[in-house]
Amino acid sequence: MAYQFSYVTDAVNANGWGILFYNLKQLLKTVGWTVLSSSDGLTYFPASDGITHNGLGAAGMANALAWFRIRQPSGGVAPYAGVREIVFQLIDQEPPSMHLYAKVSQSGGFTGGAPSATRTPSSVDEHLWIGSGTDAVPVGFQFYSYNVPSYTKYYVCVNDAAPWEFYVHRLDTTSGTLAFGMDAVIQAPVSDPEPYVFYGCGDGGFDAKINILNQWTHVEINGVQTWVMASNGSWMNAGVVIAPAPGLNTNVYNSRVDAFPLAWAAPSAGAALGNGRDEWKRVAHFKGFSKGIDWSGSSLPAHKDRGTIISTNDRVFIAGAWWPWNGGVV
Numbered sequence: 001m002a003y004q005f006s007y008v009t010d011a012v013n014a015n016g017w018g019i020l021f022y023n024l025k026q027l028l029k030t031v032g033w034t035v036l037s038s039s040d041g042l043t044y045f046p047a048s049d050g051i052t053h054n055g056l057g058a059a060g061m062a063n064a065l066a067w068f069r070i071r072q073p074s075g076g077v078a079p080y081a082g083v084r085e086i087v088f089q090l091i092d093q094e095p096p097s098m099h100l101y102a103k104v105s106q107s108g109g110f111t112g113g114a115p116s117a118t119r120t121p122s123s124v125d126e127h128l129w130i131g132s133g134t135d136a137v138p139v140g141f142q143f144y145s146y147n148v149p150s151y152t153k154y155y156v157c158v159n160d161a162a163p164w165e166f167y168v169h170r171l172d173t174t175s176g177t178l179a180f181g182m183d184a185v186i187q188a189p190v191s192d193p194e195p196y197v198f199y200g201c202g203d204g205g206f207d208a209k210i211n212i213l214n215q216w217t218h219v220e221i222n223g224v225q226t227w228v229m230a231s232n233g234s235w236m237n238a239g240v241v242i243a244p245a246p247g248l249n250t251n252v253y254n255s256r257v258d259a260f261p262l263a264w265a266a267p268s269a270g271a272a273l274g275n276g277r278d279e280w281k282r283v284a285h286f287k288g289f290s291k292g293i294d295w296s297g298s299s300l301p302a303h304k305d306r307g308t309i310i311s312t313n314d315r316v317f318i319a320g321a322w323w324p325w326n327g328g329v330v
Contacts (some may be wrong), residue, residue: 018062
């Protein structure tokens with residue numbers, strides 16, 4: 001198992017977001033994901049990947065309403081391995097922002113609806129992940145890029161083996177913004193019907209903005225909705241659970257910055273998650289620990305610092321959390 005990476009350094013140019021999503025698609029394909037249908041916003045490809053470049057025009061990813069349907073590789077957690085699908089649609093891009101529409105199917109597959117050059121297919125078990133509206137009139141969620149040089153570097157990280165998690169980040173000089181990702185959950189309850197968290201944020205820190213989108217974890221099983229992440233907050237970090245107060249992330253023996261496993265949870269009704277020793281008391285639903293994300297417990301170290309957990313410089317510090325990294329200079 002190894003993480004694979006790709007970079008975008010010009011996301012504020014005319015085709016920047018097309019470049020980002022083309023890189024995401026190609027990297028996912030490289031590690032075993034399959035594009036089942038697609039559209040360049042001009043032509044519908046019902047059984048193939050018709051997007052062959054990152055720019056405008058025929059077969060381009062940068063066109064308004066271009067979309068692709070992609071399936072997770074086989075292997076991993078049964079019974080949903082190899083059948084989970086995601087549809088990404090780039091509604092438009094007008095630097096420095098982009099509007100994205102995305103849906104997830106746990107096992108039904110996107111085989112229904114009336115797909116076309118500008119309309120995505122539907123699934124009997126689909127959940128809207130990013131954006132709002134309908135397939136006929138999709139409303140994308142706005143991700144900002146900011147038209148300044150410090151906000152022009154993005155990276156895509158995908159796992160080339162089960163459980164196939166992936167992350168898309170914006171890297172800048174001052175603060176990290178997590179764009180979106182599919183995170184695998186370890187140590188989840190055995191009865192958990194969905195061992196992933198689909199999440200995202202717009203602008204701001206990971207902890208402050210994680211609940212902007214329509215993220216979900218559990219789905220309907222036999223017509224019964226088992227659990228959906230709360231809208232008033234959808235996660236907490238295990239560092240606060242472990243430590244009696246926030247900010248205790250410096251190891252007393254070696255003065256190094258410690259990392260804690262990040263835990264996904266939902267708060268009790270009406271309770272907003274924040275920092276403090278009573279954090280755990282406000283959690284009504286615990287989902288499990290992140291497969292690839294670790295939490296620092298404070299704003300230390302500096303943004304984009306590299307860290308070592310398993311191998312040298314295998315993590316990078318963005319928005320209060322440690323993310324997989326390829327060891328290179330950021």
